Amino acid sequence: MVEDQIVDGTLGEDERAPSTNELAAFSRINPATAAKGVNLLVDKGVLYKQRGIGMFVAPGARDRVLAERREVFADRFVAPLLEEARKLGLPPDDVARLIRERASRTPH
Template identity: 70%
Template sequence: MIEEGKPLFVQIAEHIEDSIVDGSLTEQAQAPSTNELAAFYRINPATAAKGVAMLADKGVLHKRRGIGMFVAEGARDLLLGERRSAFADRFVAPLLAEARRIGLDAEDLAALIRERSTQSTTGRES
């Protein structure tokens, strides 16, 4: 899971976020402890704690004193909103800009997306 060039604590936070988004870590469920994360990834517990703290600062996790960290109510919706916004910035905005450059309007673009979506579900890629 370790990626070169990305801080380990960020990777830890992203892994926990992925688990929340895909539903394997549900709201109000206990998050892995920093010691569990450190042992699993073979990293310093302080590094794991930094990733967990990042999520707590963001409102994704909250601490229950003496028990541990838990997924906050609304965390999944918060993360999905962030990811949708990032998706729009990274993919949709450039797509729309290129569509304008080549003379496609919104209806043309929607038709292309529907066509490609249908092809991918039937196994016919072009």
């Protein structure tokens, strides 16, 4: 949820992020679970702690989140797509053409 807010611009750099308790209450999860999630974001350099004040969005967080999500997208979707295309004998240019054709028929 926090990463989504960073990506869509709801949370900007150096803005205060929701606290662990706020996240736990909103998501109806255990505060310890919310704390683990927040700590993962700190470890990834997406959030930083200001002692006694709270968590804040780190400079460059949006770029880091987008880069990670692109990599995950490539692993989960593009790699299997290319593997299936290889099995079908479709070269990458044909795959790209198919994607462009489908994209033009799909509203954005």
